[in-house]
Amino acid sequence: AQTVTQSQPEMSVQEAETVTLSCTYDTSESDYYLFWYKQPPSRQMILVIRQEAYKQQNATENRFSVNFQKAAKSFSLKISDSQLGDAAMYFCAYRRSTDKLIFGTGTRLQVFP
């Protein structure tokens, strides 16, 4: 069975600094997709970034980028120029092609002014 592990329950960062959230996963599949979701205090789940496993190039969305290491089964999220609005729970998720979405346990990110 596929599993997703987020080993950092909490992280903190100073405003304008850079922070990296870690995620590892376990799968025997070669075709899959990885996601990072953000959950602010409003409880809404917001898709931040997506990575397709067959693409070697790391995905980037504005201040958010990933470091995808397929062989190591690692998928970390880097947030540059952190803003107060980035404070939230961040969930890493895995999905085999056209299958269900599996989440990690989340990392709570605090941003200090």
Add this chain to the structure above:
Amino acid sequence: NAGVTQTPKFQVLKTGQSMTLQCAQDMNHEYMSWYRQDPGMGLRLIHYSVGAGITDQGEVPNGYNVSRSTTEDFPLRLLSAAPSQTSVYFCASSTTSLYGYTFGSGTRLTVV
């Protein structure tokens, strides 16, 4: 464009009561799922569906039933509520291509 609509947003039940959490999407998505979120445990999959008439169990299905009679609707039924089912419940939907899931706003359920 409503997206994924969950009702109710809040609910308090007594132990042993039954209820249905409603979920509807207007995006013609094939895939729909129900998750529960508990502190420190992330989102755990309860049931999911790959299309009308097709459902399957997720990680924590006990105490919950689902059906998918239409593409749009995917209700979650609690058969006999227990305090262990106190949680936040999310419904989500997705297309067959990989653009992630779209989530509803969640239902906070308390069982006393």
